Amino acid sequence: MKQPGRREGRRRRPWGPPILGICLALAPNAGPGGAAAAPATPAPVRRGILCGQLIDGRGDRPLKKAAVLVEGERIVKVGGPDILPKGIEVIDLGGATLMPGLIDMHSHPLQSTDSYQVDHLRWSSAYKALKGLKAVQDDLMAGWTTLRIPGDDDVFYAPMDIRKAINEGMFVGPRLCGAGHYISITGGGGDMNFIAPEQHPIADGLVVDGVEEMRKAVRQEVKYGSDWIKLLVTGAFMSTGDNPADVHFSPEELKVAVEEAGRHNMPVMAHAHAAEGIKQAIRAGVRTIEHGTFMDKEAIDLMVQRGVYLVPTMYVGEYYEERGSDSPEMQKNVELSRKYHAEFERRVGEAIKAGVKICVDSDFGGFPPELNAHEFASLVHAGMTPMQAIQAGTRVASEALRWDDRIGTVEAGKLADLVAVPGDPLKDIAELQRVSIVMIGGKVVKRP
Numbered sequence: 001m002k003q004p005g006r007r008e009g010r011r012r013r014p015w016g017p018p019i020l021g022i023c024l025a026l027a028p029n030a031g032p033g034g035a036a037a038a039p040a041t042p043a044p045v046r047r048g049i050l051c052g053q054l055i056d057g058r059g060d061r062p063l064k065k066a067a068v069l070v071e072g073e074r075i076v077k078v079g080g081p082d083i084l085p086k087g088i089e090v091i092d093l094g095g096a097t098l099m100p101g102l103i104d105m106h107s108h109p110l111q112s113t114d115s116y117q118v119d120h121l122r123w124s125s126a127y128k129a130l131k132g133l134k135a136v137q138d139d140l141m142a143g144w145t146t147l148r149i150p151g152d153d154d155v156f157y158a159p160m161d162i163r164k165a166i167n168e169g170m171f172v173g174p175r176l177c178g179a180g181h182y183i184s185i186t187g188g189g190g191d192m193n194f195i196a197p198e199q200h201p202i203a204d205g206l207v208v209d210g211v212e213e214m215r216k217a218v219r220q221e222v223k224y225g226s227d228w229i230k231l232l233v234t235g236a237f238m239s240t241g242d243n244p245a246d247v248h249f250s251p252e253e254l255k256v257a258v259e260e261a262g263r264h265n266m267p268v269m270a271h272a273h274a275a276e277g278i279k280q281a282i283r284a285g286v287r288t289i290e291h292g293t294f295m296d297k298e299a300i301d302l303m304v305q306r307g308v309y310l311v312p313t314m315y316v317g318e319y320y321e322e323r324g325s326d327s328p329e330m331q332k333n334v335e336l337s338r339k340y341h342a343e344f345e346r347r348v349g350e351a352i353k354a355g356v357k358i359c360v361d362s363d364f365g366g367f368p369p370e371l372n373a374h375e376f377a378s379l380v381h382a383g384m385t386p387m388q389a390i391q392a393g394t395r396v397a398s399e400a401l402r403w404d405d406r407i408g409t410v411e412a413g414k415l416a417d418l419v420a421v422p423g424d425p426l427k428d429i430a431e432l433q434r435v436s437i438v439m440i441g442g443k444v445v446k447r448p
């Protein structure tokens with residue numbers, strides 16, 4: 001059956017080398033928001049980059065006065081300035097810090113206002129797809145070269161169409177993966193719980209009850225192009241009419257979801273706030289826990305033992321704690337975030353100390369794209385070193401995606417997804433909000 005590598009296959013594009021899985025190169029000469037030029041067959045361009053320091057995503061320390069040699073879409077050499085052959089184009093970044101492209105493990109490009117459930121009722125999928133395309137392009141310009149979508153506010157798989165249009169070279173955009181929908185119980189975070197009973201709108205999530213409906217939902221997700229399965233295992237903060245302290249799916253439903261996903265070699269991500277929901281999801285075999293707000297010691301230990309990744313989405317709560325929201329739907333989120341902020345940060349700190357593998361994420365797309373990188377600062381505040389936080393948003397995330405054979409570090413053989421910031425993010429982690437150069441698959445899409 002289908003899985004990411006096999007579905008898209010290894011195929012030769014008219015303008016370039018074979019492309020692995022759904023992790024595709026951009027068309028040449030495409031500008032942000034603009035259609036690509038007609039495919040040509042240029043020889044792979046060799047390009048050098050010089051920087052003040054290189055954070056490669058693996059090492060504990062940066063490499064000072066470093067150089068990276070890129071050929072076509074890939075990195076071919078990393079070292080000192082002497083590795084660059086004479087006569088090639090060199091981008092000299094001066095004192096800037098060069099890093100792997102950032103990976104956002106929890107991005108909702110289709111959710112762009114504080115009232116996403118109302119937006120779902122008033123906006124068509126086509127309109128949301130256009131807004132979503134703009135949002136992922138803005139994310140790319142802010143340094144995010146890969147996004148995982150954890151289900152989005154959509155009915156007709158618009159995130160998969162955005163990915164298709166980018167992968168076909170129609171538009172410049174980041175590498176995308178993820179789920180079309182979040183799968184929810186009736187009355188859960190993916191249902192519309194503020195509508196009169198005689199109305200029957202299509203919910204923003206896939207609403208299922210029982211083992212067989214779960215199996216069918218997973219198969220539907222696979223059929224229409226999801227390469228992750230997303231489960232709303234507990235209630236949520238931002239949706240109306242449900243409670244994040246409640247566990248929604250039964251262990252049997254979780255088990256069948258993971259089993260069915262596994263048949264398609266597809267990993268499962270579990271939205272889970274309540275400790276019991278986190279533990280049930282881990283025991284069922286999910287790969288990532290989203291949020292983890294009320295995790296206890298047992299949940300943390302289980303994550304360590306089973307190698308489960310935590311995607312804590314800390315900043316989105318902080319953003320709304322600071323600013324509040326005019327939207328009645330967001331009031332629950334604002335109140336809960338304020339109430340549990342300190343406790344959650346302490347728990348993330350414990351997870352960091354225990355050695356849980358943690359990834360960077362943005363969650364709700366209602367704020368400007370440069371603020372997505374605030375999550376790095378939130379993780380540092382919770383106890384990570386700046387270097388650990390950068391690795392959480394690059395190498396560790398690539399491992400969680402199972403794409404560490406192609407992205408996540410600056411190493412020979414990897415795709416040339418690179419970003420630079422003017423200063424030193426090891427001294428001021430907020431530098432990550434000031435990305436000045438972005439290269440994806442060897443193409444510079446932003447430069448100072």
Ligand SMILES: [Zn+2]
Pocket residue numbers: 106108150363364
């Ligand atoms: Zn989310």
